[in-house]
Amino acid sequence: MKEGKSSPRTDVHTKVDYALVLRTLEKHIAENRDPESVLRRVRRPEFWRRLGPEDALRCARLAQAAGDMAAALAVLEWLTTEVPDFVEAWRERVALLEILGRKKPPLASTSNVSATQGSSAEPETVPDVPWDEPQPVNEEPKVTGLGEDEDFSRVEGPFWEWRRREAAIARYLELFRGREDCFARQWVDRAKGSQGYVPVRRPMEAGDVLEHLQGRKTYGIYLLQQDSRVRLGVIDADLAMGLRSSEALKQKRDLVRREQRYLLTRLVELGRERGLPCLVEFSGGKGFHFWFFLEEPLPAGWVRSVLQRLVARLQPDLSVFQLEVFPKQDRLEGKGLGNLVKLPLGTHRLTGRPSYFVHIKDRSMDAQLALLEKVHRIPRAVFQKAGAGGDGASVLVHPRREKWAADYPELAVLEDRCAALGQILVECRNHHTLTVRAEKILYGTLGFLPRAKVLLHHVLKALPEYNPHWVDFQLSKVRGTPLGCRKIHRLLGLEVPWCAFDTDIRYAHPLLHCPQWQEPAGAAKAERVENLRDALDGLKEALRLVERFLDRGAPLKRVD
């Protein structure tokens, strides 16, 4: 075929206007009308062989658009053979082969075309050759899905965040479960400064939790189920009534802070030792909630009695916090719904402050909710033992603490039995700077023990300003007798009763708790006298210093 590329040919015998035919077929394609008629035409070599190159190319495109790739390739192959300098045909043939994932034309169609070239008796058609499935090995390796989108994980982020939040809310609902058929909404009257709760008489849903977490509403749960069992117990630690005003709080800020740290550390430790892990929450109001989650619902009386023992153990050491156990009742009576506890991580409607779990620094909602995944629930056995009259489960001390207690038995005893020293030692363990008074108490007590140097260095080295030389110097100044309970309580501002000792003694001091302590011969008979002697020593030292300052040139005189 050597004709020019343009000018559609008209068959001289049949007077067929091929341009019109092609146009009609194109319309059929565009309108998706009678595609079979298009295919019938484009599959017949005697049809496209009569066309000029441009029209043959149109025919190939028609075959391609109609879905007969074999026919399209046959036309293109014929075109490239007959008009080798027709670049567009080559280009389209290569593109089609590439898109089909084949590097050479299918043999079936080419052989079919060449075999039928000589015959014109029957309408020749290029059969619709079924294509072999191309082998993916020829393709570049790609990740299934969106292989080309390397950073799609960034796009997925919001969904995973949302699903993580959903799972966290489900966990929240599962953990903080109280009465099944209702919960409570907190109300507040800011003008009067009062607040309270109204029952919402339907089960709590995920949407309610979300509202609570977003701070739009604040909800609480009634702990007792209708069968008088509970799924969780709470120890509520509230600041004493007299300290709730900011003025009163300002005066005792150090005491409150120290006692707060002691409470948060010791109550958790005491619970853990008894197999009662808990989650501690700042309530947003007056204090803290210690949440104890149960594996299964248990009688409220059991739970109360076990938690009550923890409270009984710690309450004597506290002067500014009042501990209270929830549920308060053993069973539901009458029409009441029982006591309720505000749910954590919401906003206290009266104070406007958010609630959060204290043992995690990250206050973001996601981090706080993630903490719930790690919550351990307490098995029934712990409470069963307690119900039988024991002191809860057998005490299981953490191995690290056990080793510490073995290495420093004096400290373990004092921390356990003396509230004042216990608070100071917790401060040291938590790496908080000690006040001058607390330091004085440490030197004035531990300094008299046989292993004073070891103990003081061990305790004080946890502090940021620890200076071993300074500790040795302070220790070298220790004189007289240990500080007594009265003095210690006064220095710390503690308003708790003194410890009860077995023997009748006139001078009470913390070291009497230590089995290692031996009262020296001629021991002090009364705290005041011994303290006076100590004060006299201090006064002499002060006078010496003043004299040295006033009369620098003069030789030092003894002040005896």
Next chain:
Amino acid sequence: MERYYVLEPGTYLRKDGESLLVMRGNEAVGRVPLEGLEQLVLVGSSLSGAVVQELVRRRVETVLLSPWGQFRGRLVVDEHKHVARRKAQYLAFSDPRQAVHIARRIVQAKLKSGARFLSRRAGEYGLMALRKTAAQMMGLARMVAVEENMEMVRGLEGRGAHLYFEVFKDLVRAPGFHFSGRTKRPPRDPINALLSFVYTLLTNEVLTAVKIVGLDPYLGTLHTEEYGRPSLACDLVEEWRTHLGDRLVLGLINRRVVTPEDFVERAVTAADGVDEEDLRAHRPVEMKPKIARAFVDAYERWMGTSIQCPFAGTMSTYRGLIRDQARRFLRFLMGEAPTYEPFPWWTL
């Protein structure tokens, strides 16, 4: 650009100082700061007169979508600039040869990028059906390239879309999802719902780009004039549908990020269509509100994806590309470029 989406059907906006409150009844369920706000997209939400005044005063572009993501309207501030540009647009679109030339370029690009997309997926999945459709679409693209008749261009575009959505089900690789063809107004299955939503967001994106360059978004060429339809945005969005819209939807589905459980499907009953409430109640499929929010977040991140622009060679984002293309289209209309070059997805 600060853009906010309010995805709380049944809510209304109220002005509250320097921000807008999203109200459900008497309760505030959200807050939108007005400072720096440039675009506000309301999905099934309404506004008060005071809010409208404030939005107009601050020249905040406000888009109103139906609860299922259908474009309903736009709060536009009277445009007083770029008369020359609009004039060039009107002149070009009134010339049938120019109009068909533009439509041809757009449709050709759409068909080629669709074919390229199917061809790549065919390689990944080893599916011949996808290859065949890709080849068909390439054939259609070649037919369009020399077509001088607008109706034929539209017909070939429609045929290409039909072929593409016939094999779209093969692109869905996650169990539980079914796709039996493109349905819209309303979409009848989760995939169609996602496609409709993302197409609306993309159209909105293009519309903003068109407005930024000072063209009239309501006069197009491929899409005829229709009351309230931003035809030019509908034209220019065609080159983005596959690679920005479908790829996002398929990616989320195939990676199991979106699951069938994220949708509420209802037995289809005839809606009277008397009001919005009735239509909403009879929606065959609906994204759960929370997943819709996550989807919009994902879309925003998607549009911020970095890509190298093949024209300029510089790094840009998908959103940046759309804006660049609108400027490129403007240059063509103003006679500064011989033709409009759609974004060449098929070469990437």
